[in-house]
Amino acid sequence: MKKFLLAATAFLCIFDARAEDIALPQPKTTGGMPLMEVIAARRTARNYSAKELSPQTVSDLLWSAWGISSEDGKRTIPTARNRQDIDVYAVMPNGTYLYDAKNNLLKQITNEDLRPALAKQDFVMKAPLSLIYVSANKEYGGMHAGSMYQNVGLVCTSMGLGNVVRGMIDRDQLKEKLNLPDDQEIIISQTIGYEAE
Numbered sequence: 136m137k138k139f140l141l142a143a144t145a146f147l148c149i150f151d152a153r154a155e156d157i158a159l160p161q162p163k164t165t166g167g168m169p170l171m172e173v174i175a176a177r178r179t180a181r182n183y184s185a186k187e188l189s190p191q192t193v194s195d196l197l198w199s200a201w202g203i204s205s206e207d208g209k210r211t212i213p214t215a216r217n218r219q220d221i222d223v224y225a226v227m228p229n230g231t232y233l234y235d236a237k238n239n240l241l242k243q244i245t246n247e248d249l250r251p252a253l254a255k256q257d258f259v260m261k262a263p264l265s266l267i268y269v270s271a272n273k274e275y276g277g278m279h280a281g282s283m284y285q286n287v288g289l290v291c292t293s294m295g296l297g298n299v300v301r302g303m304i305d306r307d308q309l310k311e312k313l314n315l316p317d318d319q320e321i322i323i324s325q326t327i328g329y330e331a332e
């Protein structure tokens with residue numbers, strides 16, 4: 136019995152998933168358009184349809200931002216001294232989630248629709264997904280976020296999705312709603328969706 140309790144506790148510590156969390160499908164890490172063609176085609180989009188993104192698409196986008204891409208735990212973007220001190224939140228109409236790459240999970244932070252705090256531009260309320268990049272690293276956090284939004288933007292182009300990097304956000308309100316510790320700052324956001332016809 137003692138052994139079972141220990142094993143169960145260890146499991147819960149490793150994999151602390153709750154009912155409101157979203158288990159993502161394994162990211163698809165192959166295929167897509169040739170890289171140089173994607174770079175040439177990349178463009179900011181600001182006119183979105185409300186069409187939902189599939190769980191596979193959400194998983195692939197988050198993996199490109201901050202997924203684990205090697206057995207020793209390295210990521211899809213480089214970080215200074217491999218500190219990996221950045222987080223990505225996914226804002227969706229039904230709630231906001233922290234991406235947990237190790238467990239391929241979206242951990243629910245709130246079931247509130249935080250898009251109004253992100254908005255300032257009307258199209259944000261229509262698009263199905265916005266990402267928020269958060270870090271306490273004052274020196275390099277912005278660079279890490281830039282690597283992430285560039286990966287995501289290129290994958291969007293490859294998948295036929297639109298995206299826009301957005302600095303026009305209410306950082307104070309978002310920080311409070313996400314319950315971030317004092318030292319963590321919201322660096323930038325990125326809105327993603329299918330472009331309206």
Ligand SMILES: Cc1cc2nc3c(=O)[nH]c(=O)nc-3n(C[C@H](O)[C@H](O)[C@H](O)COP(=O)(O)O)c2cc1C
Pocket residue numbers: 177178179180181256299300301302303304323
């Ligand atoms: C750090 C950063 C912040 C940005 N903030 C906004 C924003 O708040 N709203 C917006 O509509 N576009 C924003 N943009 C998108 C730029 O306006 C856009 O990249 C630029 O006009 C060039 O267009 P292109 O991306 O199609 O080449 C931002 C881009 C970057 C890199």
